[in-house]
Each structure stands twice: as C-alpha cells, then as structure tokens.
Amino acid sequence: MxxxxxxxxxxxxxxxxxxxxxxxxxxKTEPTLRMSDTFAFRYAPxxxxxxxxxxxxxxxxxxxxxxxxxxxxxxxxxSWDSKTVEGIDIMLAMDVSTSMLAEDLRPNRIEAAKQVASEFIIGRPNDNIGLAIFAGESFTQCPMTTDHASLLNLLQNVRTDIAARGLIEDGTAIGMGLANAVSRLKDSKAKSKVVILLTDGSNNRGDISPSTAAEIAKSLGIRVYTIGVGTNKVAPYPMPVAGGVQYVNVPVEIDTKTLSEIASITEGDFYRATNTNELRKIYKEIDQLEKSKLNVKTFSxxxxxxxxxxxxxxxxxxxxxxxxxxxxxxxx
Structure with a gap:
C-alpha cells in the first residue's frame, strides 16, 4: 500500500x-473534595x-x-512496472501433420507433444516463448511472449485436422517450420536464442530445405534442438473408415540424419523420443539452457x-x- x-x-x-x-x-480538570485525612481511602479499589x-x-x-x-x-x-529478470528467447516449432495422430505415444503423438511442451512452458515463467506449427506449410500460432497463459491456450488449440481439412497442405516441411521459427527470433536481443523443433517424419514439402534454414539460424546465432518422436519400425495409426476407426500399422520414417545435421550446424543437439517419458526427459535436459537478462513490463x-x-x-x-x-x- x-x-x-x-x-x-x-x-x-x-x-x-x-x-x-x-x-x-x-x-486539574477533575473535581476534587478536601478531606482532613485520606488514609481510609488509600487502599480503596x-x-x-x-x-x-x-x-x-x-x-x-x-x-x-x-x-x-x-x-x-x-x-x-x-501500475506499469519495468523489471529485469533472467530469461531466454525460445521458439517451439511443432509438427502438426496427420501422422502425428499415431498412437505409439499416449494418447497420441500430438497430444503427448502438447502436454510435455505445456509443462516446459510452465517451468520457465520468465522466458519469451513462441509457437510455430508446420505440416506441408508453416505459420506462427503464437509470437514470442511472456504471457504464458495465452500461449498455453493457443497451444492446446493446436490440432492436426487443419491439414486433414485442407486448411494447409499436408506433409512435413521441416525447412519451412524452422525458417518460420527463426524469422521470429532474428530481431531478438537475448544472449541465448533457441528453437526446439519437434517432428515425426522426413522433409517432403516446402520451398526452403532444412539445411538452408539451419544455415540461416547459425548466421543469427540461434541454436536448434531437434526432436524426432515415434517408435522404431511401425506405429498404430487410427484410419477413419465407414462407421468408425480402424487401426493400421504405419512405418515410422524419421529423417534422423537431417535432424542431426540441423542440430550440428547450429551447435544444438538431436534427440529421439520413442515414448512420452523420454520426451519429458528431453525437455528437462533442454530446460538446463543458460539464461539471459530480459526486460519485462507488467501493467496494473x-x-x-x-x-x-x-x-x-x-x-x-x-x-x-x-x-x-x-x-x-x-x-x-
């Protein structure tokens, strides 16, 4: 107060x-009474x-x-208050192609990725964090912000049906997803700039190759941590059929070579997650990134x-x- x-x-x-x-x-203002002797009243209560x-x-x-x-x-x-806290600028680039509905991670790849990413965001309250999503094309779901409540809300709204409904082209444009995330970090003043790219496939769409996007990230001082999600060999996939869903085993085709190359070029790391627990451990390891000073303005x-x-x-x-x-x- x-x-x-x-x-x-x-x-x-x-x-x-x-x-x-x-x-x-x-x-002096109290009334008084003169008496010859006050001995009798000395101990009166x-x-x-x-x-x-x-x-x-x-x-x-x-x-x-x-x-x-x-x-x-x-x-x-x-009131408006400006304070300096320790933080880092991070862009999450998440694959939302229809293959992310495979259920080798529980309940499926996309929901497991969203859940672990949410835990990661909650654990870093002082960071500027944004979200880019990609399938055959890429766009920004949420620009970098410290308003993590809005970011988490937008993250929970991510669906794979945007490609299934034809809103964007289906496929896996890793280069486009990375380039989109990098474009959001290019003007950042933070000492540490990071992209966490998560995908379950191989680059098969887009006008920018993954290696070109990685070189751009390197030139801007951005480290890229790549994560390949999915089991080895085959994974159960819910295939819509008349009157319900039929599960079929689809091959898991993660281009580990390209993801490793992206991480190597940008001095980041490549990780493989075959289940949700492994994915959670990966995010915890990335959580150990160095921190840099960040000015935050709050309004009241x-x-x-x-x-x-x-x-x-x-x-x-x-x-x-x-x-x-x-x-x-x-x-x-």
Whole structure:
C-alpha cells in the first residue's frame, strides 16, 4: 500500500503533545473534595469506570489517526512496472501433420507433444516463448511472449485436422517450420536464442530445405534442438473408415540424419523420443539452457483504499460520543 499525499502523515506528530497535555493537565480538570485525612481511602479499589476513563482519550486518538490516514490517500498500487529478470528467447516449432495422430505415444503423438511442451512452458515463467506449427506449410500460432497463459491456450488449440481439412497442405516441411521459427527470433536481443523443433517424419514439402534454414539460424546465432518422436519400425495409426476407426500399422520414417545435421550446424543437439517419458526427459535436459537478462513490463492499476480507515474513524467517533454521554457523563 502507498500514500498519494504522504505529507499529511506528518500530522501524526501532533499526537505526542496531546498525550503530554493529557497526562500533565488531566487532573486539574477533575473535581476534587478536601478531606482532613485520606488514609481510609488509600487502599480503596478503583471502580471499572475509573479504569476505563483513558478509553475516551484512546478513541479520540484513533479517530485522529484514521482521519490523517484518509487525508494521506492510501492506495493499492497497480501500475506499469519495468523489471529485469533472467530469461531466454525460445521458439517451439511443432509438427502438426496427420501422422502425428499415431498412437505409439499416449494418447497420441500430438497430444503427448502438447502436454510435455505445456509443462516446459510452465517451468520457465520468465522466458519469451513462441509457437510455430508446420505440416506441408508453416505459420506462427503464437509470437514470442511472456504471457504464458495465452500461449498455453493457443497451444492446446493446436490440432492436426487443419491439414486433414485442407486448411494447409499436408506433409512435413521441416525447412519451412524452422525458417518460420527463426524469422521470429532474428530481431531478438537475448544472449541465448533457441528453437526446439519437434517432428515425426522426413522433409517432403516446402520451398526452403532444412539445411538452408539451419544455415540461416547459425548466421543469427540461434541454436536448434531437434526432436524426432515415434517408435522404431511401425506405429498404430487410427484410419477413419465407414462407421468408425480402424487401426493400421504405419512405418515410422524419421529423417534422423537431417535432424542431426540441423542440430550440428547450429551447435544444438538431436534427440529421439520413442515414448512420452523420454520426451519429458528431453525437455528437462533442454530446460538446463543458460539464461539471459530480459526486460519485462507488467501493467496494473491504482485503487483508492481509504474506505476502511474512514469507516474505523466514524465508528470510533460514534463510540466515543456514546461513552461520553452515558458511562463517562459528568455532572457539573
């Protein structure tokens, strides 16, 4: 909590002379009775009313303090704030071709990839992370951002049916997917720039070859970590048929040579994941990447917070008046 008018808090210093005045001169205002000898009253107990007499003074002090707090305008501060944190710029390039529906990873390749990628994003709250997807073509699903809630929402909306429905060409354009991710990192000022490229096939589409995209990444100081997902030999694939789905075994054709070459050119690493646990371990290993400084701006808003102080002041004042005209009432 902050105060918009801090200078009013200096009024609280007036409490000191008031307390001194109350202690030194209170007895002069109290009625007295002359007696020849007060020995008989020396050990007489004080009534509860006498013990509560300072309560009026304390309530008046409380009212004064609360009024000063209201004048000082207490606020809960939410505003633009710039801070420096440790982070890294990362683009995820994910294959969304129809072959990602194969169920050698549970529940299938695409859902396993999305789940592990989500865990990776959640574990790196200070990083600029974006998402590019590709099949026979490539486009950016989410540009780099620290708003990971929006990124995770867009990641969960990734489907392989965009190729099946003809929205983009089906196939595996590894070079295009990598080039798209690299284009999002080319203007980054981060010390570490990384692409994590995940695919289950071989490059068979696109106008840019994987090696050309890798050379471009190298020239921009971008490391590429490639991941080939899928079991060895064959994998069960749900083939739509009339009235349902029939599973057929399809060959697993991952171009490990090309993926290794991309990683080698950009000084990254190539990984193979034949199940979800292996994929999770790969992302954990990549998670050990070095961090670099990143400026983050957060937005919030200021809200006036005087209401509780004003309420306490009113209640304390009413209570003090009530006590003064009832329990502590004086007869002239």
């Amino acid at each position: 902050e105060f918009a008018n801090k200078e009013y808090l200096l009024l609280l210093l007036l409490i000191i002379p008031y307390i001194i005045w109350y202690v030194m001169y209170r007895k 004080k009534s509860w009313k006498v013990k509560l007499m300072p309560l009026s003074m304390l309530l008046r002090l409380l009212v004064f303090v609360m009024i000063v707090m209201v004048l000082a305008r207490p606020q809960t501060r939410n 808003k200021r809200y006036e917070a005087y209401q509780p102080f004003a309420l306490v002041a009113v209640l304390a004042l009413l209570l003090e008046i009530l006590l003064r005209v009832t329990i502590f009432r004086r007869i002239p």
